[in-house]
Amino acid sequence: MNESMLCTKTHEYVLEQEEKYEIGITDYAIEQLGDIVFVELPEVGSEFIKNEAFATIESVKAASEVYMPISGKVIEINEQIVNSPELLNEEGFEDKWFVKIESSADQIEFADLLDYSDYKEEIA
């Protein structure tokens, strides 16, 4: 986990990288889900608004939707976790992001995101 990421109460994160944003779910969410067996990601070019479901993740136990922390257009998806979803459960595996987006989100969209220390308190 990166200290500069912003998180939602539904356990997604957004990390700014040179005017792009990397979106994924937190380590805590992965741990809670248990064995991950299926990840469905949107097509490159699709657009989502904040809080819209953009991906589905299934563990052995259940299916869960993943929601956009901010509005944006998908410019890259992580094919690796689609092909081998079990990688998400591996501790040494670093590339746990789901999608990268271009966003024109304004400050209002960021207002309800938690900084990492607040998120850690939230899940404590």
Added chain:
Amino acid sequence: MTKQTFLHDKHVALGARMVDFAGWDMPVQYSSIIEEHKTVRDSVGLFDVSHMGEMIIQGKDALPFLNKLVPQDITKLADLKAVYCQLTNKNGGIIDDLIIYKLEDNKYLIIANASRIDEDLNWMVRNKIGFDVDIINESHNYSLLAVQGPRACELLKSLGAEDLPPFFSIKRGELFNINLWISRTGYTGEDGVEILVKNEFSEYLWDKLLESGKEFGIKPIGLGARDTLRLEAALHLYGNDLDESITPVEAGLAWSVSKNKTEDYNGKKVILDQIQNGISKKLIGLKMLDKNIARHGYEVYYNNEKIGNVTSGGVSPVRGDNIALAYIKNLDNLTVGSTIQIMVRDKLHNAEIVSKPFVKKNNKG
């Protein structure tokens, strides 16, 4: 208020994730469901299934009473033998699925689903009129530990239980100087035993089994893997695959019904009629033809017509694909090998009807 088994502290100490199951705070997993699943298929696992119900039926009329309750012929049950039964209502619907053991003449043990204990007892009491029989709920006095997997019997034998009962039999035994009942049954599709022990000895027995089982690769197994194991073995889960609107024949359990039983029993007319004249819905096994997972409640389609619902579904850690049980309209042209569709998040995904069990059983006893 959530109930706890006598092993609750053990689960918490082992780092289990606890969930509510039928009103009990139970371990769903200790490490990973898939790892735990493979442990049971490859070596041996230890389960706490103390939430399950135990009832003793005894008295002069115990036999005719049980014969009235289930489609199986209990008369044929020999001492210390077990039979898989369904407690049926007047329409043949399944109130619960049970294992009935004959302990001795006029004395039987029933193992019932945790979620159904109250319904079972109510139903039995309502059917008791005219029978000289006692129905004793022992659920709160006993713990049930399951030891399951290809190395389960090897482990038990190393502990001095040389003479294990044959498949679907029970016997009194002793482990670590504790008196208990050992039953050659399970819910995983593997060989193994279920051990019925007084609550006060369950923690000691649990620790000792984990300690002695180390050299056999034993691990504690949660309800998550119990569910994936039973699904691979195509064993029904009450509440998912069985309920009061489904008969044993529709559930694919006609093999367990005693067709020539002379005694009347609840639902006999409907059940025999279905065996003779057929059924309008049937339980099938299916495998997904893509990576999607069919889950409980998902709709089943054929030629754009809805023909049923998935009742249990998930991953098969051993096969590496996704499998499910579903009730569908009993159409003649839908057989093993046919392609049907499952609605997953508003899209239809192809699935193939396959034979059950999904993974061949190793529990030949």
